[in-house]
Structure formats: structure tokens, C-alpha cells
Amino acid sequence: MKVIKVQTEKPYEVLVARGFLGQVGRLICTKIDPCRVCIVTDDNVSKLYGAQVENALKDAGYDPCTYVFPHGEASKNMQTLAELLSCLADHHLSRSDLIVALGGGVTGDIAGFAASIYMRGIRYVQLPTTLLAAVDASVGGKTAIDLPQGKNLVGAFWQPSMVLCDADTLLTLPPEQVSCGLAEAIKYGVLWDRALFDQLAAGGYELEEVIARCVELKAGIVQQDERDTGKRQMLNLGHTVGHAIEQCSGLSVLHGQAVAIGTAVVASAAEKLGLAKQGTCAEILQAYHKLGLADKCGIEAEKLAEVALNDKKRLGGEITLVIPRAVGDCVLYKLKAEMLEGFIRIGLE
Template sequence: MRGGNVDLVVDLGAKSYPIEFCDIGDVGNRLLKRVSSRKIMIVTDENVKGHYLESARRSMEAAGYMVAYSVIPAGEESKTMEMAKKLLQDALSYGLDRSSCIVALGGGVVGDIAGFVASAYMRGIDFIQIPTTLLAQVDSSVGGKVAVNLPEAKNIVGAFHQPRAVFIDVKALRTLPQRELKTGLAEVIKYGIIWDDEFFKWLDLNMEKLLSLDMDVLKHAVRRSCEIKAQVVSQDETEHGLRAVLNFGHTLGHALEALTGYKKYTHGEAVAVGMVYASKIALRRGMISEGFFNSIVSLIERAGLPTVFDPFPFEDVLNKLTSDKKAYDGKIVFALVDENRKFFRLEINPCEIESVLYN
């Protein structure tokens, strides 16, 4: 959907919001349509600060906003209750009130924790997403899932708190390390597997261009991913049904992240492995053909992502799977799709999981 500067809309009735493609240096004027208060706190990380903080801050101040900022260490290790407490204290010390706004400037970690803080501060204030990584642009910035981790489980403390807007500058991907670009491609590939066969085939044809940062190709990949995410979220905001399809690959992926203390795998790397083994379950159950399974593995490999499960003791894996927020009454639930992209949310018993992982 279009209108003015609006490129896409996440249609949630009174909570609807736009996804706009623009330069980071232009966000100030665009905020005027979305944020009534003149007081803003930017949350960013140490990596993004040097690239984009000044440009974003100057743009907002030129539009008449009073801007404070907080910088957190880069990486998943910052997505904790302790860091959320610090940011809440920063918000109070900066004088934010119920009409103020928090702006998340960075990748998925920044967006998740900034959104979580916005959801909790004074029982919820506005926030804006300005995602600067591929993973955040195509996935975590859209949909209103905000959270922090506990040592035992990823994203286990959180809320649904929709942003007022998402502003995407695809040129920001030029400053991404190659590993971070690849980790975002895992979520892009996910959309092709779960939703759109034509997009899957397009990714197969254009993977090398994506890896070489062809801006036109990247913008199409980001836009199509956002279209799919917006379509799913608009139908199921709080994950009571269809939205769970977006968890494809995440059940095992989150377990791998937690097993390694969020230090060995990026989120996308863990999800890539998770997608392979979820697809292997679907293959064994006759839901997909061997040809489709092989094409999934091949595309993930060509994106430079891992496809093989590290041989952790199964008891450790099982413990993380049963503590995952997607589990129900201790039962392990996988999001699976068949070759026609029909979604299934299935309980998978431990014996089947062990067989898939180790045989």
C-alpha cells in the first residue's frame, strides 16, 4: 500500500504503521507525522554509533526535537534485564514522559531491547525503528515483538509493542560486516521457503548479487521480505495462529544460541541450521520432496550460512527446546511448511528430534 511517503503499511487498525524507505539523514521530518512529543531518546550500540548516530540526531534536532541518546555494547550479550534496567534509568534521567518516544537505531538487539524498554517505561510509550542491519530490516523491526533474554532462554521476557513507524535505509547495509549480511540472508531465505516460491527462485538467481551488495537487488529483497512479514502480522498480530509460521527454523535455532551462550552463532546462522533440520523433519514426514529439501540446503549454503548441527549432547538440546517460549506444556512445537507453503504447527516428540539431529 502507498500514500505520500509511505511505502508499505502494517495494517493493524488503530495500531497500523508505515514502513518507509528513506535516508537516515531524512528521518527527522518524517517523524513529525508520527511523534507528537518533542523529546526523544535514541538507543544505539557501539558499532552503529560511529556510522549513523550523528546523522540521525542532527536530522531530528533540525526538525525541532530534543534528543538524548544511550549507547549499549554491541552483541546479543547486551539483550539482558540488567541492560534494560539501565536504559529505563536513562529514560527517567533524561526526563522522558508518557508522550516521549524511544528510537531504536541499530540491528535486532538494539530494536528488541529498545522496544522492550519502550513497552515497559510508564506502562508503554511510543517507539520508532530505524534498522541498520539486513536481519533487522527484513524481520525484527517489523511486527512489534520486543524482548530480552535470560541466560537459560532467548527472548523469554518480552511483549508485543508495535512501533509508530519503521524507517529503512538500505544503503546502511554497505557498512555491515559480511558475516552480518549473511545472517540477515537467513531470514530473507526463510520468507521464500515459507511463503513465496517465486521469491525463493528469485533468491536462487540473485544470491551472488545480494552478497556483492547490489543495492537494487538488496532493496527488492528487503521490500519483498517486509511485504510478507507485514501480511502475516496484519492477519495475526499476537501469534495465535498464522504468525507462528515466521518461527520456521527458530525452535532449534534459539536452542543453539542458548546452548552456546549467544557467542558462537549469530541469530541468522542458528536459524539457518534450524531451517535445515525443520526441513528434514518435513522431508521425513512426506511434506516436501527430496528435491525441494536439497534446494533449501543449497540456497542456505550459497548464502555462506551453516547447515550442520553441532553434536551437543541431546539432553542439553532437549532442555533448551522444552524451555523455549514456543513450547506448550513442555511439548516441543515446530513450525513446518509443505511444498505448497501450507503451514503446520506440529508437536514433535523427542525421539523424532533426536533421530533427525543425529542420523
């Protein structure tokens, strides 16, 4: 078992191993005494792992109930949140009780946000079951729901008490979901770790190792900038354009897929403008192709820029992008808002 410590204001551990889902109750018990638990999960994950987690919690002395919502980003909204909060109240969860988020990033984001506001904040544990959630969403304490106006517009910083990642649960993921997680894993490689990037690009990797390395890298930046006012913005590599792609596609382009295209656009523009080492973009594209990720979306620069500028990341008349100077070496790059469309156009060419 790999254990990564996240030294945030309220520190916690991320445990990565294989085949421990049936023992999560016992593991949670090492930090949190038996109490009422609401397992939050979507319909897909509930069928696959719901009973196993419920039994594991009962075996360790917890009193679990379950809230199940329809899978997909479209559920990450105010209505699901309201239903979940009512469910917590109906089951008489108190301030000393617990939420267990069993699922992908959508589940983790909603469950974590509910935990942050229910009774002014209760504890929650993340059990990520997608690669994207394992390497990214489950760690770092960003929780949120979407509004019709945009993604993640309502949320809170609220760190989990533990993250327990059973890599065996990823075996049931559809291949396109694995690719999405790999896009986020490649992001860490492009940002800070040439060796991780090369390993992923070559296809010869052990998922458990990759997850642990990505979590280590994410923990490293989160603990320096828990509230995302500085360095943590680096994690937005590919996300400014990526979020715009997700939104312009009516959410039909998956998050990780959109991030890959967003990164490709930024890398391409950076190289053409002489901001990145020659060959950087080709290297990144090659890795994406190897891992089954597309690098084009067919959406126009004008539309993408318009949506991106509505994004919360815009500060005054400027937008901050993350630019790869080379694989493993990225910088924050401030761009005047009116220059973004041109920048994206160059990247798309």
C-alpha cells in the same frame, strides 16, 4: 521509496529507501510532533550513524539525547534495560516523548521493550541497520530481553509508530551479518514465496526490493495474528531448533545462522519422514550455501531437544514445529514433546 502499511490494531508504515538517514527527523515529523527523543543504539552503530541521526532529529526540531550500550546479544538483558529506563527518567522523557531505536534486532528489542513499559508505554520508531532487523525484527511489535534461562523470556507486544529503513546503512555490515539477514529472508521464501526464494538462491537480488517484499509478507501475517496465538507461529520456521542452537553454543552461533541450521534440520527430517516433497531439503541447502550460510552445528540432538523443550513455545506435552512440505508451502506440525529428540536426530543425520 517503498511504503508498506502494517494494519495492526495501531497501524503504522514501514518506509524502505536508500540514503535518507540524514532526513529521518523530517520523516518522523510527518507523524510525531517535535518532542524529547532518546536515541537508543549500540557502540558500533553509534560510531557509524549516531551523529547523523542526532543531527537529523535536531534539524527537525526534536530534542535528542542518546543511550549507548555495548553491542551484541549479551547486552539484551535486565541490566541494560534498567540502565536505559534510568536514562529515560534522567533525561525527563514524558509519556508524550519518543524513543528511536537505531541499530539491529538487539537494539530494537531492548528499545521497544523499554518503550512498552516506561510510564506504561511511550512511542518508539525503529531505524533498523541490520538486514535481519530490516526484514524481521523491526516489524511486528515483538519486543523482549533475555534471561539467563533463555532468550526473549521477558517482553511485550508493542508496535512501533514507524519503521524507517535506509538500506544504505546495510553497506557497512560485516558479511556474516548480511548472511544472517538473508537467512531470515529465505525463511519468507520457504514459507510463502517461491519467486523470492528463487531470486535469493540465484544471488541476483536488489536488497531494497528484498526487504520490502519480506516486510510485506511479515505484515500480512502479523496483521492476521498480532498476538501470536495462531498463524503467526509460521514465522517460527527454523526457530525452535535455531534458538536451541544459539543457546547451546553460548550465543557464539549468530541468530540468522542458527535459524538456517534449524530450518535445514527440520526440512531434512520432514523429507526423510515423507512429510515433504523429495528434493525440498536439497534446494534449501543449496540456497544457504550460495549465501554463505552453514547447515551444521555439531551439537547433539539430545541437548538441542532438551533446550528446545524448555522454550516458551512448548504447549502442554506438545511442541509445534513449522514444516516445509515444499518451498513456498509450509504447515504447522504438532509433535509430542518426547518425540522431538528423535525428530531432530533424523534431521541431523
